[in-house]
Amino acid sequence: MLTRADLAKYPFVAEATDYVRELGFSIDEIATPEFSPVLDRAERRLEEALSKSQISVEVSNESAEILSFPVSNLILGLIGDERARRRFALAEAKRAYDLLRQESPEKLEHIATTTFGWRLERLDIRLGLRLYDFGLNLADFLRNSVHLREPRWNLPNRVLNHGLVYVTREETARLMEEEVRMRVLERSSKVPASVPQPLGSKVERARGLVIKWLGIPTQYELPKVPMPDAMPPCIRHLIDNLNEGKNVQHMGRFALAAFLLNIGAGDEEIVKMFKPATDFSERMTRYQVEHIGGKRGGRTKYTCPMCTTLKTHGVCFKPDKICDTIRNPLSYYKRKSRILSGKGPSREFS
Amino acid sequence: MSSAEHLIKQKFQQFYLERNRTLFSPPAASQREYGFLLFKGKFMVRHRTFKNPETLLTAIRDLSPAHVYFSTAYYQDPTASMDQKGWLGADLVFDIDADHLDTPCKIMHDNWKCKACSTVGKGSAPKTCPKCKNDRVEIETWLCDRCLQEAKEETIHLLEMIFSDLQMGDANLSVYFSGHRGYHVHLHSEDFRMLREEQRREIVDYLLGEQLDPSLQGMEDVPEGGVLILKGPQWGEPGWRGRMVRGIYEVLTKEGENLGLNQAQLKVINAWDKANFFTKPFWSSLKGINAGTWKNIVQRAVRETAAKIDSVVTSDVHRLIRLPGTLNGHTGLLGVNVPLERLDEFDPFIESIAFPEGQVKITVKDSPEFRIGSQNFGPFHDEKIELPTAAAMLLLCKHKAEPTS
Ligand code: SF4
Ligand SMILES: [Zn+2]
Numbered sequence: 001m002l003t004r005a006d007l008a009k010y011p012f013v014a015e016a017t018d019y020v021r022e023l024g025f026s027i028d029e030i031a032t033p034e035f036s037p038v039l040d041r042a043e044r045r046l047e048e049a050l051s052k053s054q055i056s057v058e059v060s061n062e063s064a065e066i067l068s069f070p071v072s073n074l075i076l077g078l079i080g081d082e083r084a085r086r087r088f089a090l091a092e093a094k095r096a097y098d099l100l101r102q103e104s105p106e107k108l109e110h111i112a113t114t115t116f117g118w119r120l121e122r123l124d125i126r127l128g129l130r131l132y133d134f135g136l137n138l139a140d141f142l143r144n145s146v147h148l149r150e151p152r153w154n155l156p157n158r159v160l161n162h163g164l165v166y167v168t169r170e171e172t173a174r175l176m177e178e179e180v181r182m183r184v185l186e187r188s189s190k191v192p193a194s195v196p197q198p199l200g201s202k203v204e205r206a207r208g209l210v211i212k213w214l215g216i217p218t219q220y221e222l223p224k225v226p227m228p229d230a231m232p233p234c235i236r237h238l239i240d241n242l243n244e245g246k247n248v249q250h251m252g253r254f255a256l257a258a259f260l261l262n263i264g265a266g267d268e269e270i271v272k273m274f275k276p277a278t279d280f281s282e283r284m285t286r287y288q289v290e291h292i293g294g295k296r297g298g299r300t301k302y303t304c305p306m307c308t309t310l311k312t313h314g315v316c317f318k319p320d321k322i323c324d325t326i327r328n329p330l331s332y333y334k335r336k337s338r339i340l341s342g343k344g345p346s347r348e349f350s
Numbered sequence: 351m352s353s354a355e356h357l358i359k360q361k362f363q364q365f366y367l368e369r370n371r372t373l374f375s376p377p378a379a380s381q382r383e384y385g386f387l388l389f390k391g392k393f394m395v396r397h398r399t400f401k402n403p404e405t406l407l408t409a410i411r412d413l414s415p416a417h418v419y420f421s422t423a424y425y426q427d428p429t430a431s432m433d434q435k436g437w438l439g440a441d442l443v444f445d446i447d448a449d450h451l452d453t454p455c456k457i458m459h460d461n462w463k464c465k466a467c468s469t470v471g472k473g474s475a476p477k478t479c480p481k482c483k484n485d486r487v488e489i490e491t492w493l494c495d496r497c498l499q500e501a502k503e504e505t506i507h508l509l510e511m512i513f514s515d516l517q518m519g520d521a522n523l524s525v526y527f528s529g530h531r532g533y534h535v536h537l538h539s540e541d542f543r544m545l546r547e548e549q550r551r552e553i554v555d556y557l558l559g560e561q562l563d564p565s566l567q568g569m570e571d572v573p574e575g576g577v578l579i580l581k582g583p584q585w586g587e588p589g590w591r592g593r594m595v596r597g598i599y600e601v602l603t604k605e606g607e608n609l610g611l612n613q614a615q616l617k618v619i620n621a622w623d624k625a626n627f628f629t630k631p632f633w634s635s636l637k638g639i640n641a642g643t644w645k646n647i648v649q650r651a652v653r654e655t656a657a658k659i660d661s662v663v664t665s666d667v668h669r670l671i672r673l674p675g676t677l678n679g680h681t682g683l684l685g686v687n688v689p690l691e692r693l694d695e696f697d698p699f700i701e702s703i704a705f706p707e708g709q710v711k712i713t714v715k716d717s718p719e720f721r722i723g724s725q726n727f728g729p730f731h732d733e734k735i736e737l738p739t740a741a742a743m744l745l746l747c748k749h750k751a752e753p754t755s
């Protein structure tokens with residue numbers, strides 16, 4: 001079904017993995033001259049992702065295009081920089097989307113079912129102005145759609161029939177993009193036990209690129225707070241945005257910093273957290289954080305803005321049911337952490 | 351413990367001690383967490399697990415709890431603390447409760463009280479106290495035929511929506527009466543089992559029609575011959591498309607006058623031939639209704655046709671929920687399995703009676719009229735009487751009476 005040219009376009013598919021395995025190349029051979037196009041392309045993949053969040057399609061050398069993908073993942077795993085991994089996953093996913101949206105329904109179906117294990121049915125149904133090519137299993141749909149923000153991805157705005165969500169060809173490609181993003185993220189998280197010798201210099205070069213485009217590589221993690229799982233949706237969303245290198249408006253930053261300070265994260269950690277932001281200025285951020293924390297200026301320790309304020313500034317994001325019962329993200333955190341630790345209100349039921 | 355609680359606990363224990371008592375056993379019973387709410391101090395015992403229904407029954411016989419719960423989730427280690435349990439998925443459950451329905455009888459039989467300033471009122475509890483704005487408002491509900499009938503109809507409506515929109519082949523579905531004011535629907539499905547909280551919330555939003563945007567369900571102004579014509583979905587189309595049309599039809603034909611439609615428009619509506627809607631959409635026949643009115647009509651239509659489920663229960667992936675076959679401490683009635691084909695004729699006031707024998711002497715403070723079995727009781731006001739055990743238990747559990755010493 002898929003040609004080698006297809007594998008070059010979609011190096012994440014199951015067949016591409018098989019192809020790489022069948023070539024049976026070992027990590028030591030990577031240093032040999034025949035492989036230099038692969039290593040170069042792997043490095044360029046990373047640089048393109050880091051510098052412009054976009055990865056080109058190089059069809060001239062198919063095998064380098066296929067092989068460079070796992071090598072990029074390997075390098076990222078060795079660097080272990082979360083920001084870089086997210087950037088790369090997003091860029092690979094966008095690259096896939098741009099190609100997938102032009103494919104025939106047959107090819108979409110093939111990749112979605114064999115590589116992603118989606119349960120997808122051909123439909124060819126026209127409703128109103130839209131032509132639905134597929135019915136996608138509800139669970140497969142939801143796993144991806146919950147990350148997408150436009151209203152058209154909310155389930156109440158979908159056609160749902162006997163457990164199948166109707167999707168157009170373009171929408172299928174968009175959901176596949178999301179699936180690719182998750183999978184690449186997952187793949188690059190695998191840290192090899194040791195740095196294979198021949199890759200050593202490449203990894204150092206790549207680390208240099210990360211510094212160049214994303215700033216000093218700090219071991220980026222969620223700040224060490226007692227319970228990251230207990231954070232409200234708005235705060236998690238802000239963190240995701242920073243991670244993806246998106247710009248976060250002043251109110252969002254203020255809320256995030258105030259929230260984190262109030263639940264006990266340290267100044268240093270919070271400053272680090274703002275690093276991925278595109279307009280990051282360490283000195284400014286440090287100043288703001290310390291200001292919010294009460295160490296500078298008026299010495300008032302700021303508390304986190306109320307939900308109503310966050311709503312008017314568009315910071316509130318997908319409020320959930322706990323949100324209905326609180327008025328401040330900090331109360332959300334308190335309540336949710338009690339529930340998670342099992343000390344919560346007994347979940348009794350009438 | 352009050353003397354009423356002593357008596358209830360004793361009766362519950364007798365019930366559980368009966369020799370051939372058996373318990374409902376959920377699928378993968380040993381991967382579930384169990385919890386018991388004790389009469390004494392309203393204390394919750396949780397994070398328990400049982401190898402088989404027999405050991406569970408032994409524990410219930412020992413404790414004689416007011417409520418018995420099991421987790422909708424499956425865990426590697428159900429006894430560990432919440433974040434160490436190792437979540438392995440959860441059933442998809444729905445709760446329909448009279449609490450969420452607008453029944454006209456509530457004003458007669460439900461009361462609320464503000465814990466802060468002691469203001470009291472009748473009917474459904476307000477979100478915050480109208481006098482002191484405190485949100486600690488306590489509700490005292492009653493269960494009546496009317497409320498339970500509406501809850502049952504709402505459950506049937508939910509089931510229709512599940513079967514036509516949600517259901518995938520393998521899902522194994524059960525319906526339970528909660529022993530109080532509502533019904534639970536459990537879906538044990540491989541497909542739904544691994545859904546996370548935010549994904550379940552999407553399903554909740556879907557069933558409630560929350561934030562539904564009609565323009566994304568096919569209702570659009572389309573230019574035709576120089577004017578904008580309203581186009582919309584058709585009657586028999588799948589999902590919310592068809593449901594929206596059916597709802598709009600209901601709303602317009604029932605209360606077109608109240609929606610500010612003019613005579614000409616009402617005339618068109620009255621001339622509609624329902625049978626035709628399968629083939630011929632009615633959108634274009636209604637001229638000159640402004641966008642605001644349409645929005646209003648659609649909102650009403652969605653509200654009328656949505657399934658009124660409790661959103662918290664469905665999205666919570668660590669929920670503890672009543673174990674069918676056990677007693678409900680709010681009523682002394684049994685939570686029972688209701689076979690689908692019997693749901694329509696199911697009578698909770700007959701089929702969930704746990705104490706069919708004997709009489710109990712009680713002193714009733716205040717109680718509306720109610721039915722147990724085929725007999726009506728009350729209303730009562732400050733009287734000493736002897737009632738059949740099931741009726742007496744209901745009043746005792748509902749804090750409407752004390753045992754007569
Ligand atoms: S309601 Fe408050 S806590 Fe919840 S998402 Fe919105 S702003 Fe955050
Ligand atoms: Zn009050």
Ligand SMILES: [Zn+2]
Nearest residue numbers: 455494496497
């Ligand atoms: Zn009622």
